[in-house]
Amino acid sequence: MALADWTLTWAWPWELIDIVALWHEYRTPILISTLTALIIIRTILHIRVPREKLSTSPLEGSPILRSVKEKLPLDEKIPTIKAARRIVGGLKKKSIEEVVVVGDQKIQLLVFFSSLTTTTEKTAKVFTDQITNNLAAHSTFLEPQIFDLSYIDYDEYFITAPQNEPNTSYFYLILIPTYNIDTILDNFLEHLQETHNDFRIDTASLSSLLGYSVFGFGDREGWPTEDEGFCSQARQVDKWMAKLTGRKRAFPLGMGDPKTDATQHLAEWKEGVEDVLVHIAQTGSLGEGVVGSGDAVESDIEDEDEDGGEVPFDEQNAATRKAKVKKSAGLNDLEDIGGGLDAKPAEELVNSDKPLEVDFTTYTKKPKATAPATVIKEMVPKESPTWKSLTKQGYSIVGSHSGVKICRWTKSALRGRGSCYKYSFYGIASHQCMETTPSLSCSNKCVFCWRHGTNPVGTTWRWKVDPPEMIFDGVKAGHYKKIKMMRGVPGVRAERFAEAMRIRHCALSLVGEPIFYPHINEFTAMLHKEHISSFLVCNAQHPDQLAALQPVTQLYVSIDASNRESLRKIDRPLHRDFWERFQRCLDILREKRFQHRTVFRLTLVKGFNIEDEAEGYADLVEKGLPCFVEVKGVTYCGTSSSAGAGLTMQNVPFYEEVCAFVLALNEALARRGLNYGIAAEHAHSCCILLASNRFRVGPNGKGGYEGEDGKWHTRIHYENFFKCLESGQPFTPEDYMGSETPQWATWGNGGFDPRDERVYRKGKKRKALTDTQGEIMGTEEAESGCG
Incomplete structure (x- = not known):
């Protein structure tokens, strides 16, 4: 009796055992069929639900775009899209601030100069008077102002552009000689360099200027070529101003020797600057294709590398100017036929038997020779205009x-x-x-x-x-x-x-x-x-x-x-x-x-x-x-x-x-x-x-x-x-x-x-x-x- 009762009680599990056996026998086709059904359902739902369009049209000029254009009505405009961003290494350069002269906006021309013996000072004043007269017919231009670099605060003009007058844009002209003694120009150059490299200041902090241009006076007897130091300080000012303005060099650097061709070259430079100024007044731009203007640049113009392939300011002084001073009975002021400098010609340096040292840690476009050792020079050499000026005053x-x-x-x-x-x-x-x-x-x-x-x-x-x-x-x-x-x-x-x-x-x-x-x-x-x-x-x-x-x-x-x-x-x-x-x-x-x-x-x-x-x-x-x-x-x-x-x-x-x-x-x-x-x-x-x-x-x-x-x-x-x-x-x-x-x-x-x-x-x-x-x-x- 007990055995019979047990048999009736546990009879149903055998049916469950049959279902499990059936699952093990047919589980593979069941799973495949189920998965296929789910995929079909997902596909149907995906087609029926409208998708959010991430872009409204293909890239400009693509074959797909041409085929679409043919099917659209003539009055329907196809929206454009931006090309995909390309992620590259390095810091992203800031875009140059564009200044457009429109409406009642005026142009203020500022002329800066430096002078020890007043030669450049007199030249700068005559130059300013001439350019004032030549631009007087244009109502856009305010009367040019002239400043001596020895008597201005650099922070007011060479960290950011002046903001004194509303609706006024500024244009800088800089006329400087080159000396082989320590003058205010050394501090001016140091200021430009520090401003550019100061992490607290935008590297192109003068980009709001309309433009700038530099003219330098030098002595070809002492420094025959640019490699040997001719107008080296003017070239340095031009370089740092290019960096600070976002390369708004409105007219190329002008250079001249006061004994020979400075008058002619300065006149030619002035005419070019005046043409640029008139063009800015008419168009609000430095000109099509000009670097820094915001317009298209010719494809064969190479962009300078970050450092410009140039040594820092202090090393440059030793390499191109300070190490080249020679003893001479002549005057060392290059405004007035300066004293001579002695340097090895570039050919002699290149043809030297000594191999050139190459810095493999810094990329530059061409190898450069190791800079000569810094020459410690005198504060007031006897041949310098400073010595003559002080002795004339009774010192x-x-x-x-x-x-x-x-x-x-x-x-x-x-x-x-x-x-x-x-x-x-x-x-x-x-x-x-x-x-x-x-x-x-x-x-x-x-x-x-x-x-x-x-x-x-x-x-x-x-x-x-x-x-x-x-x-x-x-x-x-x-x-x-x-x-x-x-x-x-x-x-x-x-x-x-x-x-x-x-x-x-x-x-x-x-x-x-x-x-x-x-x-x-x-x-x-x-x-x-x-x-x-x-x-x-x-x-x-x-x-x-x-x-x-x-x-x-x-x-x-x-x-x-x-x-x-x-x-x-x-x-x-x-x-x-x-x-x-x-x-x-x-x-x-x-x-x-x-x-x-x-x-x-x-x-x-x-x-x-x-x-x-x-x-x-x-x-x-x-x-x-x-x-x-x-x-x-x-x-x-x-x-x-x-x-x-x-x-x-x-x-x-x-x-x-x-x-x-x-x-x-x-x-x-x-x-x-x-x-x-x-x-x-x-x-x-x-x-x-x-x-x-x-x-x-x-x-x-x-x-x-x-x-x-x-x-x-x-x-x-x-x-x-x-x-x-x-x-x-x-x-x-x-x-x-x-x-x-x-x-x-x-x-x-x-x-x-x-x-x-x-x-x-x-x-x-x-x-x-x-x-x-x-x-x-x-x-x-x-x-x-x-x-």
């Missing part, structure tokens, strides 16, 4: 980069006609003062510079370095020689002439940047060894050198502006980080205020840094905490004929304006809780001294007195300074604080030495200085020329 050039010059106040003191402010403030007799500099080069192009840009400029020392011993002996000999030349001058006092033959003080200012000299500490040590005090003036652009400076008698920092924009306009620094350098120098000066007597030198230029800047100057004083603040009206030294260069008498403040500024500055310092006061003045120099209360001595004989009955002790005890220096022990400015400031030199008393007799120029009223304080005109005060 004695010592070695290759130093100079000495007798000061106007030295001559005045020898004749008993008054000393400069240094005697009133610090007790330095002007006839025993030597004014010199171990570096004629500077990193600024100040608007009030005495030299009008004729001295060398640079941001780094790249010249031959003369030993300090040679400079020390040379400047002393040059100074004494100039003193001896005063023997026959009427009015020279015998006793002062005898005193002048012993130098007691050295003002390291003159021109250039003394702290730039690599061995400045050794030079000042030689001065101190002979008990010659030292006043060193720097422009707050070399913080590393300032930090490494050993103690000097008095350390000056020129503070020519209270904010970044004013400093840029007045000092026109070459360093791009000029404001950061300036601020760092103030921090260093603050640290040194207990090691040196530190001084802020404020040069007031009317129209630049006087109006409403007293508060800004007070902030800088609070930051640097100098021992003294000298405020002086700018010295008028003649107006340069260069466009936009130099100052006029309108920029020289009246003495009453300087007094008003000092009073405002003194009040601003008092509001900040800074202990300063007006200590002394020298109205004849248009100069006023504010001093820290550290140098106000009270009845107890100690400095730091804040009472009104305190006495100013701004003068220096020079013997104590040398004793402190020779002791080798740390000392402070108070340790060599001198005697009381004379009553006649204090504020409100004029500051003229009563031992001397003031001589007025013809037509001036003979009044006591104290009676005319506040009324002295800047024209009279501008006679001062002491650094």
Whole structure:
């Protein structure tokens, strides 16, 4: 019974076993049939559902397109498509910005030039006048403007195109000579290169210009061919401008020799430029097929590779220009038949037995010879126009980069006609003062510079370095020689002439940047060894050198502006980080205020840094905490004929304006809780001294007195300074604080030495200085020329 029940219960699984056996026998055809059915269903659904069209037509010119066109109605337009993108290696180049002159848009022509001996300057002015007259009939053109590269801010014109006037497009013309000495052109070329390579700036940042063209002046006697350096700087400017403008070279580079063919070639170049300008005014384009114009380019024009097959700027200087200078008695200025250069001909280099070195890491179109080793040259060679210009101005050039010059106040003191402010403030007799500099080069192009840009400029020392011993002996000999030349001058006092033959003080200012000299500490040590005090003036652009400076008698920092924009306009620094350098120098000066007597030198230029800047100057004083603040009206030294260069008498403040500024500055310092006061003045120099209360001595004989009955002790005890220096022990400015400031030199008393007799120029009223304080005109005060 139990067995029967079990059989009935499990009878149905056998049917399931039959189905499984059937599946195993026929599974292959079943799967194939199912898959086929699914494919058929998918195909039917895909055909019936409309697809999204990724493109509306085949490629232009294809056989499919022609067949479709034949079947379409005539009035139906076939949309076009873009060809598939091709992905290639490397960075994608930005398209050139196109400028179209339409409607009321105007064209502003800017002419830039550089000149040391004014030859190119005169040529550029004549050229600008001619092109102005020739384009006067076209209303599209504004009156051309001319600029000297020595007196402009490169950032305004050569980083981006000017944006001063709406509906105005700009066109650049650049006329430059080539020199074999360091000039502003070296910094200009460096600026163009840095702008192009600066990752923060578009590589073609001047592409909004309508175009540009360059003309260069060179000397075929010194540089016969382009390979040997003929117009090398013009060619470099042309190359970098091509990169910065997106290759908008409107007319080919023109070149000429002033002795032979420059006039003819310049006239031909001018005609070509005028034709291009007229074409731009009519069409808004550089012309069909012109590189950079946006139009089609002829197929046989090869595109230059990324580097143009050229060496970097610094290597190029060594390879094509700087290494080719030869000794010659001729002038090295290529504006005026420059000096000769010597270089091996290209054929000699190619035919040399030595194999050419090939750089397999960089692709170029042709192998090039290894660049010659860099030749370190002199800052101011004797054959250079810089040397001639400075010597003509009364300098004695010592070695290759130093100079000495007798000061106007030295001559005045020898004749008993008054000393400069240094005697009133610090007790330095002007006839025993030597004014010199171990570096004629500077990193600024100040608007009030005495030299009008004729001295060398640079941001780094790249010249031959003369030993300090040679400079020390040379400047002393040059100074004494100039003193001896005063023997026959009427009015020279015998006793002062005898005193002048012993130098007691050295003002390291003159021109250039003394702290730039690599061995400045050794030079000042030689001065101190002979008990010659030292006043060193720097422009707050070399913080590393300032930090490494050993103690000097008095350390000056020129503070020519209270904010970044004013400093840029007045000092026109070459360093791009000029404001950061300036601020760092103030921090260093603050640290040194207990090691040196530190001084802020404020040069007031009317129209630049006087109006409403007293508060800004007070902030800088609070930051640097100098021992003294000298405020002086700018010295008028003649107006340069260069466009936009130099100052006029309108920029020289009246003495009453300087007094008003000092009073405002003194009040601003008092509001900040800074202990300063007006200590002394020298109205004849248009100069006023504010001093820290550290140098106000009270009845107890100690400095730091804040009472009104305190006495100013701004003068220096020079013997104590040398004793402190020779002791080798740390000392402070108070340790060599001198005697009381004379009553006649204090504020409100004029500051003229009563031992001397003031001589007025013809037509001036003979009044006591104290009676005319506040009324002295800047024209009279501008006679001062002491650094």
